[in-house]
Amino acid sequence: MITRVLGVLLFTAMACLHAWSQDFGPVKGGQLDLRKWDPKAQPVIWLDGEWEFYWKKLLISKDLQENKDKTFAQLSVPWNEQEIGGERLPKNGYATYALKILMPANMRSVSFAVPAVFNCYAFWVNNKLICSSGKVGTKAEEVVPRWNPQTVTVRNPGDTLRVIFQISNFQHTRGGCAEILRIGDTDYLTSIASAFHNSGIALIIFFGVVSVGGLIIFFIVRPLSFLYLALLSTAYTVRFIFSDLYFYNDFGIDASWEVAAKIEYLTIPLIVLFGALFIASIYPQEFKRVLLYFFVSLNALLTGVVIFASSSMFSPLLLVLQIIALTFIAYVMYAIIRALIFQRAGAWVSVLGLIVFTLVGFYNVYAFITVTDLNRIVIHIGYALALLLNVASLLYRTPMRLRSEEHDILRFNDLYKDQVNV
Incomplete structure (x- = not known):
């Protein structure tokens, strides 16, 4: 077991090192020369940079010869968030991104990690449709939006790959792609995708077990803290299913894009709402009741x-x-630090859980701002550890302990009883 864990950690560490040491790219002028690429030495390459860009056209490779005037755009930045051809484009529309890749000789296969986009895509290589997410089109009524990242393989790629990424958006406030598409060694990319998928499923199962376990304990013993933890775990479980890797596609959930997106966004206020109830239930003296009402009512309204x-x-x-x-997290930090100062039982466990959760959050934000790859195994382990520490905190924050702390509070009359009686 320990060997497997160390192997996974080593594997993910190597993924980060390879991502940081790019010897090829970025793409320039719609072309990337990989003829000297050794996939075993550098198993993944980012395809960020200047792709050929054709606004309001859905083209495949054989159509590009008719387009002599070339415009270039950054694939990893939504088209309405960059200047393309000297102008700013609207969020609604459709476009074709094109890239020519010169490949090493005699490669048996190559794989692509295709990200989710705003709001649907068709991915072509050498005039062959390799994968799609939803349905691209030139009008809103033709388009079927869907978020679904995929890792796909191209057999016998030859000496040249002509990559076409068609994207349509008529629903979201961003249009195009906001992540980096990658090419890589087939064994490496498929292993990474499998590892991320398996760790995500394990995380969903773990949070689901905590949700069910918390509800069972609540119905037997009736401590509200277990109910709130169960609801918080449930909100996270739903978020993991409807965000990032979008596992609802794998679970056969036939949800429209708008429904799936709403569920994803709904989990944010629900997590804050149930998180406030949970923290206030185990640290009632430190989490002010007026702020509990504020966070609960505000996030109920936002829901x-x-x-x-x-x-x-x-x-x-x-x-x-x-x-x-973020405001809620800042106040939770304040409340738990107060609990630590007042030497509340189990406060150190809560502090550790909060530190882990905060680090995971900062890592997510950093990857989003810098448009870098997320090591999802690190994210999944961080979430699981944070939840485990919060479960452990309940072993200290029992109803009996809370009643004891309430009686131990020193009030004004306790400190200055003699002066008041004079």
Whole structure:
């Protein structure tokens, strides 16, 4: 068991090192020369940089010869968030990104890690459709939006790959791609995808078990802290299913893009709401009741707003939800540090859990801002450890302990009883 864990950690560490040591790229002028690439020495290469860009055209390789005037765009930046051909494009529309890759001789296969985009895509290599997510089109009524990252393999790639990435968006406030598409050694990329997928499934199962276990204990013993932890774990479980790797596709859940996106965004205020109830239940003296009412009522209101909001409001809402979530985390830090200062039983466990959770959050934000790959195994282990520490905190924060601390509080009359009686 220990050997397997060490192997996984070594494997993910190697993934980071390879990501940081890029010898090829970025793409320039719609072309990348990989003829000297050794996939075993450098198993993954980022395809960021200047792709050929054709606005309001859905083309394949054989169509490109007719387009003499070339415009270039960054694939990893949404088209409405960069200047392309001297102009700013609207969020709604469709486009074709094209890339020519010169390959090493005699390769048996090569794989691509294709990210989710805003809001659907068709991925072609050498005039062959390799994979798709939803359905691209030139009008809103033709488009079927869907978020689904995939790792796909091209057999016998030859000496030249002509990669076409068609993207349509008529729903979201961002259009195009916001992540890096990667090419790599087939064994390496498929192993990475499998490891991320398996660790994600394990995380969902773990959070689901905690949810069920918390509910069972609540119905038997009736401590509210277990109920709130169960609800918090459930909110996280739903988020893991409907975000990042979008496991709902693997689970056969036939949800439209708008429903899936709303569920993903709904989990943010629900996590804050249940998190506030949970922390206040185990640290009632440190988590002020007025702030508990504030966070619960505000996030209940935001839950309703997300349910009834149109897709055009998703990005502005996401910013609001993130600001409120960060405010909540800051106050939780304050409350738990107070608990540690007052030497509350188990406060150190809560501090460790909060540190782990904060580090995971900062890592997510850093990867989003810098447009770098997320090591999802690190993320999944971090979430699991944070939840485990919160479960452990309940062993200290028992109802009996809370009643004892409530009686131990020193009030004004206790300290200055003699002066008051004079």
